[in-house]
Amino acid sequence: MNREDLGTTLRLLNRERGTADALPKKSLHKLLYRIDVKSAERNLDISIPYYWYLFGTVSPATPSTVPSASINEPELEDRLRSVVSDALSEYYEHGLEWLTDRMYDDAPYQVQRDFRELDKKIRTLHTEYHDFFEVDPSRESVLSSVHDTFESFPNDRFPEYDRPLIKWYNAVTRELHSHSPDPSRLMTVNVTFWRIFALELAQRHAQGMSPEEVRGNLGILV
Structure with missing residues (x-):
């Protein structure tokens, strides 16, 4: 470092x-x-x-x-x-x-940009977070961002995340297709999956830091 x-x-x-x-x-x-x-x-x-x-x-x-x-x-x-x-x-x-x-x-993968857009939409729907849009995104708009994130995920680089990705996709789309989607549940499912993936992303895409230093900075002691 x-x-x-x-x-x-x-x-x-x-x-x-x-x-x-x-x-x-x-x-x-x-x-x-x-x-x-x-x-x-x-x-x-x-x-x-x-x-x-x-x-x-x-x-x-x-x-x-x-x-x-x-x-x-x-x-x-x-x-x-x-x-x-x-x-x-x-x-x-x-x-x-x-x-x-x-x-x-400059993000290493398109999925990071797609997930950011999805996260903004879900946070705007949630009453406890900052609104990124003047008008609440429609269900169709959020679903479109979910599809974009799913399609742009770099499966070839992270094949070990195929199953978590599918579970995330099914959980989010199921919630969005429900009678009254719950923004809190959407947030939980969305961020939980991204947090798991982001740990691997952090260790692979670091400048001037070893994987051990990255984990240490995140408070992960292995």
């Missing part, structure tokens, strides 16, 4: 923000990913560790993390500071959802 690059980026983020208020956890993870992407675009030799998980990328840092390591190249740090500043400007101008959209453009 490249602790120097991560530590320097966290320190610059805190400095460029100019406020003592901690960034929300989701914002921090998405900003770190955006900074990594923009660094690569500018040919900076910077690599921020992260892995793909439930709803995007996660880095081994929290809003309360105190940087414990730092790069020792002033010129590189100056260039990185410019990248950090630009990423923050995008965040403040466009918001978290925009950063998330840009991140999902």
Whole structure:
């Protein structure tokens, strides 16, 4: 794991923000990913560790993390500071959802984008979650997203998930075809399946982190 690059980026983020208020956890993870992407675009030799998980990328840092390591190249740090500043400007101008959209453009599999759309629709139907749409999605619209997610699942790369995928599909469609679909049940079935798959996804699609480090960051001790 490249602790120097991560530590320097966290320190610059805190400095460029100019406020003592901690960034929300989701914002921090998405900003770190955006900074990594923009660094690569500018040919900076910077690599921020992260892995793909439930709803995007996660880095081994929290809003309360105190940087414990730092790069020792002033010129590189100056260039990185410019990248950090630009990423923050995008965040403040466009918001978290925009950063998330840009991140999902890079998702390893189409199924991640399809599942995100499905998750938004189900959360909008649920009274306890943020509405992503002005009008509640129709039953047909949610079913369409279920089909998209099922069809785009990379079975060739994850054949061991064939049975869980079919069980998820049957459970979700059965609920949607019931007389009065329960958003809470839909949420439970949907996220339970995705959480199982996301653990394998995280270990296979990580940058600068071993599978053991990913599991450790998720609090899974094996």
